[in-house]
Amino acid sequence: MAAGSCSPEASGSVPIGPYPRSDWMSGTRGGRDRRADWLLGAGSGRGQSRKGRTQRGAAAAGAAPGGAWAEGCGCRPPSVSPPLSVSSGSLVGSCCASPAPPPALQRLLLSRPEAPPTAAPRPPRFKCGLPRPCPPAHFAFRLVSGAANVIGPKICLEDRVLMSSVKNNVGRGLNIALVNGVNGELIAARAFDMWAGDVEELLKFLRPLHEGTLVLVASYDDPATKLTEESRRLFGELGSAVAMDLAFRDSWVFLGAKGVQERSPFEQHVRNSRGSNKYEGWPEALELEGCVPRRAPDPP
Structure with missing residues (x-):
């Protein structure tokens, strides 16, 4: 074909119109909606034939079908609409039709949606929130002292909360739970x-x-203002190494047992000290967790 020709074959069947991809017209799809009538310059003549609308649209544009708007099919003036022609039932621009979407956009539109990211597996949870399970014939436990006079303490054994603010059975002073050492x-x-x-x-x-x-x-x-020598001694018999020195507003957590012969390894203590207190007038809260052996049942 000669240079400067602006037929549909020269310029390619490029979709036109500032519409999303779903409205780009190909073949006969959408060829009779209102957008097609407007593009063809048919106005409100919806009941007339497509051929008549096409001819009037070309005449109104001031150019014969296939004519060029600028030398060598250059860009048309922005105020002038391009002439259109119908070829094989497809609505295409005769010259400087809107360009195809950028390659990046084409890839985005044609690509398959990526699979959603897989959620990270949750870490395993063990009794009372321990980081690992207890060995056989042991009880899992967690003790948390109160924080100042605001947050109450918590006592958990074998994944059962025995005392807490939620259960409404804790209070100022010493919070004590007694548990059967054989069955928990x-x-x-x-x-x-x-x-x-x-x-x-x-x-x-x-x-x-x-x-x-x-x-x-x-x-x-x-935990200590009202403690007497006898009460301190009783805690010592349960395995406490701290009870004799427990003082006003100290933080203390302890697990002992009646009849033990040695000091319990399950005890933590922080003194109330103005120079080291975490809270104003109170030391930090304590947390103690572990596995305590079950007591073997008495022989029949």
């Missing part, structure tokens, strides 16, 4: 106010313990 069943759980309470209630709670009973303790606010 809860025997009793109470809070004893060591600031304004009666220490005799604590003594009545600790004196009648049976051999092998586990004693789990978590402090809250002040």
Whole structure:
């Protein structure tokens, strides 16, 4: 074909119109909607033939079908609409039709959606939130002391919360849970106010313990002001190395048992010290976790 020709074959069948890809017209699809009528310059003549609309659109544009808008099919003036022709049922521009979408956009539109990222597997969870399971014939436990006088303590054994603020059974002073050392069943759980309470209630709670009973303790606010020599000695008999020196607003967590012959390895203590306190007037909260051996059942 001669240079400067602007027929559809020369310029290519390029979709036209500032519409999303879904509205780009190919073949006869969409050839009779209102956008096609507007592009053809047919106005409101929706009931007339496509041939008539095409001819009037070409005449209104001031150019014969196939004519060039600029030398060598250059860009048309922005204020003038291009002439159109119908070829093989496809609506195409005769000269400077809108360019095809950029290659990057084509790849985006034609590419398959990527599979959603796979969520990272959750770490395994063990009883009472321990980082690993306990060996056979052991109880998993976690003790958390109170934080200042704001956040209450928590006592967990074998994934069962025995005492907590949520259960509404904790209070200022010493929070103590008694557990059967053979089967892990809860025997009793109470809070004893060591600031304004009666220490005799604590003594009545600790004196009648049976051999092998586990004693789990978590402090809250002040654990020591009302402690007597006898109450401190009873905690020492349960395996505590700290009870004799426990003082006002110290933080303390402890797990012991009735009848032990040695000091318990499950005990933590932080003194109330103005120079090192984490909170104003209180030391940091303590957290102690581990696995305590079950007591073998008594022979029949």
